[in-house]
Amino acid sequence: MKSINMEGKTITVLGLGYIGLPTSIVLAKAGHKVNGYDPNEEVVKTLNSGKIHIVENNVQDEFKKVVDSGNFKAFSKIQPADVYIICVPTPFKEDNKEEKLADLSYVESAAHDVATVVKEGDLVILESTVPPLTTKMVANIIEKDTGMSKDKFHTVHCPERVLPGKILYELEHNDRIIGSDREESALMAKNLYESFVKEGTCYVTDDITAEMCKLVENTFRDINIAYANELSIICHELGIDVFKLIELANKHPRVNILTPGVGVGGHCIAVDPWFLVEKFGDNARLINTARHVNDYKPLWVSNQVEEEIKHDKNVKIGVLGLAYKPNIDDLRESPSIILAEDLIKKGYTVYGCEPNTKKEKIKNIEVKSLDYVLENCDYLVITLANKEFLEKKEKIFAKKHYNCIGLK
Ligand SMILES: NC(=O)c1ccc[n+]([C@@H]2O[C@H](COP(=O)([O-])OP(=O)(O)OC[C@H]3O[C@@H](n4cnc5c(N)ncnc54)[C@H](O)[C@@H]3O)[C@@H](O)[C@H]2O)c1
Incomplete structure (x- = not known):
């Protein structure tokens, strides 16, 4: 043409x-x-x-x-x-x-x-x-x-x-x-x-x-991430390591399961599938379910953290990563923020750490430097592999923590 x-x-x-x-x-x-x-x-x-x-x-x-x-x-x-x-x-x-x-x-x-x-x-x-x-x-x-x-x-x-x-x-x-x-x-x-x-x-x-093309691309990704996130919940119940399981399952020549995380955020994948749900209602059942699975994940992580710290309100929690993906400043629809806010709502003291974003941009969560969080928190939730966190991995792992992303 x-x-x-x-x-x-x-x-x-x-x-x-x-x-x-x-x-x-x-x-x-x-x-x-x-x-x-x-x-x-x-x-x-x-x-x-x-x-x-x-x-x-x-x-x-x-x-x-x-x-x-x-x-x-x-x-x-x-x-x-x-x-x-x-x-x-x-x-x-x-x-x-x-x-x-x-x-x-x-x-x-x-x-x-x-x-x-x-x-x-x-x-x-x-x-x-x-x-x-x-x-x-x-x-x-x-x-x-x-x-x-x-x-x-x-x-x-x-x-x-x-x-x-x-x-x-x-x-x-x-x-x-x-x-x-x-x-x-x-x-x-x-x-x-x-x-x-x-x-x-x-x-x-x-x-x-063209309009549908963009929406179905992001929905494809959302559904696949939802599968990984759902597996992480099932594996927790079974007491097995989801990251190991996925690594082994992906040895199959036609299987490529994605990596679970704290949820799905951002202005695109967490939003676009809803445009299809809004327009197509019951005919978009799978799409709707995947959105709910991914939206539930940070709340599920919040419950796991509570169990791990035995509901002790004196435990100071640090959430490492508040943007919706590593090494960026974008906070839109971020599941780490939903997780931190949920823990705060339950009455815990939470410090967030996000080296890529100005403090003033983050409302409702007290934002501290990584050194402060390492010094003052009793329990860490690792939500993103920001480069600053990778540099201090040993210190992070030395603390009690919940590793949402299978950081090694
Ligand atoms: N950010 C991404 O990675 C990404 C990727 C693919 C698609 N998109 C899509 O691109 C679009 C824009 O996203 P973004 O991330 O750039 O948003 P953004 O919020 O970063 O920027 C949008 C800008 O538009 C301005 N604006 C608002 N009303 C306006 C008007 N009437 N006229 C001119 N400017 C106006 C705002 O002030 C803002 O500066 C969205 O539909 C988004 O879904 C974003």
Whole structure:
């Protein structure tokens, strides 16, 4: 399939977080003029002072280069362009934590923002992870706000599948799925992505398949992790080592069981499967169950810790790792935080330790340095293999502990 040349087009990226900022950088590096737009004035101020506001490998250095090249500037008002890339959050609705319903208000507001500046022939790309049919919703909002028929502009969904810690590398190396209900629109987006995707292939499909693609990828991972987490609970009952069991089971040539942990966190795997449960109810039974298994795991760990310390409220507990995975600052949906908060709620003294995140970002948990925790806690819960913990492994293992991750 041919692509349509997008050279020389200006781009406005909406949302300058973990996805929008690195995406702006790779686009600017590829020679495009990029306007970053974020309504958070602090973010814009920080970026325009030459600093970044997220913790992510290599981003600060590469950001400096694109700012120096003149290809990137941040704004707190949307700037007119030829292409709009929407990278805004898609969390759960705050007012209904139980049902876990998709909050599309950021996407809606971004679509309204685009409608204030979009012109005929422009390309609007939705990168945020969304429930099926949301790309059509974006087109409908723009059509309604502008009065311009949706065949006069282009709407595309191109989901993001990067790994935090390796975002810049993966943006240039991963395959991309580009979906639209019009081939011409998809081909425009394909050309744009091919300007920075060095190693991966850009595959073109329809918009709904592209939306589902992202959701089924993360759901696949969630279900597989749920299996490992459920096994850890069963093995505990049997009194055997789940990590040893999995190592042996994986000697089978067609078996590859994942490693259990304290649960599942982050803005993606812990969230996206709920979009399918919300839309498909009883037809998404396996997906729903896996989500419940993974959400239960930190509470189960909390119960095990209580048993191990014999419900002694004088025992000071240290939780080693509060982000949702090792060596990153992202706390969203983190199961370690759920674990620590549950122990606090039960009346225990808990100190959290997370070397990658500023203390002020963590509410409800007293955060201390690793040395403080080692000195003052009687019992440790190892939830993440942060590099700082690996360096002091002997001291950690010398204390009574619960090893959620099979750290050796
Ligand atoms: N973080 C990841 O690793 C990852 C991976 C794959 C997909 N995603 C998806 O990408 C999307 C963005 O995630 P993120 O991690 O970058 O979020 P983020 O919270 O780090 O950044 C989002 C930014 O969007 C801004 N914003 C809010 N409303 C806006 C609007 N109307 N216009 C412009 N900007 C607006 C916010 O101020 C914030 O700075 C989500 O849908 C997420 O599920 C994230």
